Amino acid sequence: MRSLRPLLTIVVLATALCGCASTWQDFQGLMSSPADTYRTKARDLQSSGKLQQALLTWRVVAELKKDDAEAANAIQTIENDQRQAARKHFQQGLKHYKSGDYPNARRSFLTTLRHQPRHKKAIYYLKVRLQNTEQPTYQVRPGDSFTRIASNIYNDATKAYTIAYFNDLDPRRPLLIGTTLLLPALDSTYLQPRTDIRALIDKAQKAYEKKQYQRVYALAQKIENEAPGNPKARWLADAAHFDEGKRLLDQKRYLAALTQFKQISDAFKGRDKAIADTRAQIRQLAVEEKLQEAKQLLRANKWQSAFNVAEEILAHDPSNTQASILFSNAGYNLGKQLLDQGKLIQAADLLSRIDPAYEDTGELLSIARARMRAMAENHYRDGVKHFINEDLESAIQDWKQALSLNPDHPKARQDMDNAQRLLNKLRSLESKQ
Amino acid sequence: MLLCILAAAGCSGHFMPPVGGPSAIETNDFVMVTAGPEDSLVSLARTYLNDEDKAWQIAAFNDIETLPSGQRVIIPLKPLNPGGIQHDGYQTVPVLHYPRLTSKRSTSKAVHALDFKRQMQYLNENGYSTISLDQFYAFLSKGGELPPMAVAVTFDTTRSWAYEIAYPILKANGLTAAIFIRTEDVGKKGRMNWTQLAEMAADGMDIGLHGSHMKPPAKEDVKTFLEDFEKTLSEPKLTIKKQLKIPYRYYAYAGGTSNDLAIAMLKKHGYRIGFSREGGVNPFFADNFKIKRSTIYGDYTMKQYHQNLKTFQAAELK
Numbered sequence: 001m002r003s004l005r006p007l008l009t010i011v012v013l014a015t016a017l018c019g020c021a022s023t024w025q026d027f028q029g030l031m032s033s034p035a036d037t038y039r040t041k042a043r044d045l046q047s048s049g050k051l052q053q054a055l056l057t058w059r060v061v062a063e064l065k066k067d068d069a070e071a072a073n074a075i076q077t078i079e080n081d082q083r084q085a086a087r088k089h090f091q092q093g094l095k096h097y098k099s100g101d102y103p104n105a106r107r108s109f110l111t112t113l114r115h116q117p118r119h120k121k122a123i124y125y126l127k128v129r130l131q132n133t134e135q136p137t138y139q140v141r142p143g144d145s146f147t148r149i150a151s152n153i154y155n156d157a158t159k160a161y162t163i164a165y166f167n168d169l170d171p172r173r174p175l176l177i178g179t180t181l182l183l184p185a186l187d188s189t190y191l192q193p194r195t196d197i198r199a200l201i202d203k204a205q206k207a208y209e210k211k212q213y214q215r216v217y218a219l220a221q222k223i224e225n226e227a228p229g230n231p232k233a234r235w236l237a238d239a240a241h242f243d244e245g246k247r248l249l250d251q252k253r254y255l256a257a258l259t260q261f262k263q264i265s266d267a268f269k270g271r272d273k274a275i276a277d278t279r280a281q282i283r284q285l286a287v288e289e290k291l292q293e294a295k296q297l298l299r300a301n302k303w304q305s306a307f308n309v310a311e312e313i314l315a316h317d318p319s320n321t322q323a324s325i326l327f328s329n330a331g332y333n334l335g336k337q338l339l340d341q342g343k344l345i346q347a348a349d350l351l352s353r354i355d356p357a358y359e360d361t362g363e364l365l366s367i368a369r370a371r372m373r374a375m376a377e378n379h380y381r382d383g384v385k386h387f388i389n390e391d392l393e394s395a396i397q398d399w400k401q402a403l404s405l406n407p408d409h410p411k412a413r414q415d416m417d418n419a420q421r422l423l424n425k426l427r428s429l430e431s432k433q
Numbered sequence: 434m435l436l437c438i439l440a441a442a443g444c445s446g447h448f449m450p451p452v453g454g455p456s457a458i459e460t461n462d463f464v465m466v467t468a469g470p471e472d473s474l475v476s477l478a479r480t481y482l483n484d485e486d487k488a489w490q491i492a493a494f495n496d497i498e499t500l501p502s503g504q505r506v507i508i509p510l511k512p513l514n515p516g517g518i519q520h521d522g523y524q525t526v527p528v529l530h531y532p533r534l535t536s537k538r539s540t541s542k543a544v545h546a547l548d549f550k551r552q553m554q555y556l557n558e559n560g561y562s563t564i565s566l567d568q569f570y571a572f573l574s575k576g577g578e579l580p581p582m583a584v585a586v587t588f589d590t591t592r593s594w595a596y597e598i599a600y601p602i603l604k605a606n607g608l609t610a611a612i613f614i615r616t617e618d619v620g621k622k623g624r625m626n627w628t629q630l631a632e633m634a635a636d637g638m639d640i641g642l643h644g645s646h647m648k649p650p651a652k653e654d655v656k657t658f659l660e661d662f663e664k665t666l667s668e669p670k671l672t673i674k675k676q677l678k679i680p681y682r683y684y685a686y687a688g689g690t691s692n693d694l695a696i697a698m699l700k701k702h703g704y705r706i707g708f709s710r711e712g713g714v715n716p717f718f719a720d721n722f723k724i725k726r727s728t729i730y731g732d733y734t735m736k737q738y739h740q741n742l743k744t745f746q747a748a749e750l751k
Binding site for chain 2: 056
């Protein structure tokens with residue numbers, strides 16, 4: 001049994017060291033004094049930059065081992081280093097603050113506090129001066145009081161206590177010369193509570209859901225005034241204009257709908273298509289109105305006017321069947337009328353533009369052209385008579401008319417050209433004599 | 434003897450400085466004690482720091498999560514890291530503002546009870562600590578320390594949902610919140626009553642004042658406006674002191690925005706913090722009367738929610 005004791009000791013030791021959660025460092029800790037344990041911790045904290053924790057831990061070491069030179073030295077070193085670092089960073093902070101470099105001023109003051117957590121001036125700059133860089137300030141001079149400052153600054157002595165409270169000062173106590181006071185904005189316009197944008201957006205959203213579009217526009221405008229460019233407000237206004245535009249489209253109030261769509265932001269999805277569709281609808285409406293007008297004119301036998309309106313519709317919409325029919329109808333009747341009036345050229349010109357299959361258009365056109373050819377022949381003969389009588393000018397006029405009625409007349413052009421040359425020659429001789 | 438020490442160390446699961454040194458040392462800077470069987474981090478914080486909420490400071494300094502009997506611990510008596518300043522940045526406190534909770538599905542911006550529950554569970558399970566407004570005030574004004582992932586939850590309402598929906602969920606997750614009420618609405622239909630508010634206050638919920646919208650003053654009538662405004666600050670203080678027997682120090686601005694006059698008046702009437710609804714988080718050097726809050730809406734995803742929980746601002750502070 002006695003021989004087993006060393007083996008048993010080893011087994012227990014091994015179990016204690018390996019079987020449980022403890023580590024070798026723990027074991028070392030167990031073998032060292034409390035002061036040494038905290039010394040190790042203090043060194044670790046110091047090297048990892050946790051200086052306040054390191055300082056406290058060194059103090060624990062110093063308390064546990066009163067004459068510990070390393071602890072005393074470490075405490076003195078950290079305290080001195082902290083003081084010096086705090087002083088340096090605070091001065092840097094002041095420099096940055098005075099030059100208006102507020103981000104770096106803030107960083108320097110915070111670094112000051114990392115080294116000296118209770119540095120009052122650094123706290124003051126961080127909490128007061130850097131929080132209120134836009135706030136006007138006033139430096140207290142000899143003879144100043146809150147009342148006097150209030151009278152001078154606000155022309156209102158009753159605001160004295162407001163300045164005091166705003167600066168966390170007791171209005172009953174005298175002011176210290178050199179104190180920097182923040183001057184609160186006390187104009188009545190500043191007393192109006194600023195509008196809560198989110199609340200306004202919620203209201204606008206609800207109004208939109210209830211289709212209260214006018215309210216949406218008013219709220220969106222209010223938000224725009226308070227917070228220009230708010231995307232949600234813009235979207236709500238756009239959506240309201242879009243929905244209202246569609247509602248107006250359903251009521252066939254196209255121009256009103258177009259006005260709504262045009263107020264939507266360019267980027268709003270569906271805007272361009274809505275505008276294009278509405279414009280198409282407006283054009284269609286205009287066409288229908290014109291068709292009605294043409295029909296009325298046709299019923300009143302105002303062929304020319306009806307023809308002009310139908311022609312106008314077809315100019316914008318060549319495939320419009322109703323307009324084509326009206327065009328043919330009016331043109332046919334007008335052509336017939338012109339033919340009856342002997343206005344052959346106009347009648348033929350008109351009838352040639354109409355579908356020859358419409359009524360007896362083709363036949364009328366043939367009649368008109370036949371009459372034009374016959375008249376052309378008559379003019380040609382008159383021209384020949386004038387030529388024989390040496391009246392060249394009258395001959396040329398007749399042949400011109402013959403050609404206007406029948407541009408393909410086989411002789412009129414040649415005879416006219418010859419007569420013109422002769423006439424020119426005669427005039428030339430006369431001028432030489 | 435060695436075996437006994439090893440056995441004791443091996444089973445604790447923690448590093449434990451050796452027993453045998455002084456059992457309690459007290460200086461101006463720290464107290465060193467060896468925990469007895471009845472001790473806990475909370476009890477030590479209560480005994481030595483007069484504040485159970487500071488138990489985390491003892492745990493953090495000693496790098497422990499629990500306190501086994503026989504454990505020797507150092508209790509720092511002064512904040513070691515006021516404002517949570519580190520060499521690589523500083524602490525920020527998110528203050529969440531819930532405009533409304535609902536148990537019904539709706540298209541509005543109200544947060545559904547289930548989402549709120551999920552969000553509170555997220556805080557609870559991910560190391561966040563909800564703080565009281567007194568703790569927040571100490572952090573802002575008195576060099577107080579906060580747990581590294583401190584967050585405040587707030588409601589600007591007197592409506593019953595704060596008691597019926599928010600309170601049970603907060604309680605179940607061991608969290609606290611601040612409720613800013615309008616005293617004139619207490620007890621009205623659909624609003625909380627004083628008994629409910631007292632119950633919540635007793636459970637650690639903060640009760641503050643929610644400012645009332647006031648008609649903007651005509652230029653010539655600023656004096657009357659100021660008098661009326663001061664009444665809205667002073668009268669609710671008396672009411673709540675009478676009803677709940679607690680001081681009334683925290684204020685949420687009507688509409689979420691402040692002005693210099695309101696700030697001066699709040700200071701005059703002893704208020705400590707003014708909460709705005711301007712988005713953002715708060716470092717210790719934030720203006721107490723312009724505290725930023727992140728409003729949480731019903732359509733937020735957990736990712737969006739998490740984006741409002743920034744507890745550290747990186748900065749090189751060497």
